[in-house]
Amino acid sequence: MKKILILVLTLSFQLTFAQKTYQTYTSSNYNYSIEYRSDFIKRDIIGKNIDFKVADDNGNSIIVIVKKLLPQERNMTTDDMLNIPNEYWEANLQLPKVKVIKKGIVYVDSIKGMFLHYSSTELDDSYTLYYTNYFFVVSGYLYHITATCDLVDLSKMQPIFFRALHSFTFPN
Numbered sequence: 001m002k003k004i005l006i007l008v009l010t011l012s013f014q015l016t017f018a019q020k021t022y023q024t025y026t027s028s029n030y031n032y033s034i035e036y037r038s039d040f041i042k043r044d045i046i047g048k049n050i051d052f053k054v055a056d057d058n059g060n061s062i063i064v065i066v067k068k069l070l071p072q073e074r075n076m077t078t079d080d081m082l083n084i085p086n087e088y089w090e091a092n093l094q095l096p097k098v099k100v101i102k103k104g105i106v107y108v109d110s111i112k113g114m115f116l117h118y119s120s121t122e123l124d125d126s127y128t129l130y131y132t133n134y135f136f137v138v139s140g141y142l143y144h145i146t147a148t149c150d151l152v153d154l155s156k157m158q159p160i161f162f163r164a165l166h167s168f169t170f171p172n
Contacts, residue, residue, distance in 0.1 A: 022037055036164050
């Protein structure tokens with residue numbers, strides 16, 4: 001009986017933590033690539049400069065925005081973005097009840113960028129979304145990668161988002 005219980009627990013553990021498969025998307029417009037979990041489905045792109053969007057059945061999503069910088073913006077640096085006060089982000093993100101959690105420097109594909117984590121709570125306080133954003137200025141373009149999930153799912157989604165964000169490769 002003890003052996004059967006151990007076998008059942010072992011199988012249950014293996015099924016629960018089975019390795020998920022990943023896919024790689026390569027942009028035909030901008031020649032970057034990013035990995036995403038195969039249970040995330042490509043979604044319709046709505047919005048200016050959005051090049052890639054995937055989401056799972058629960059609405060957790062990964063979006064890549066690529067914006068060609070205007071000539072006067074091309075000298076912008078990661079440090080310039082880091083110097084933008086939290087209050088500016090909170091007032092201008094066009095979401096309800098934004099709260100900046102943290103920001104700092106991140107390196108992906110050997111490129112220095114900025115990360116910005118913030119939450120947005122619906123006006124009726126029914127739920128809170130958590131946003132993980134990476135910003136990079138590369139060759140006259142701003143690459144903005146956003147991963148979003150419900151705050152209650154954050155601990156389960158962070159490893160998935162981390163892998164996607166850190167798999168990003170910029171064009172050569």
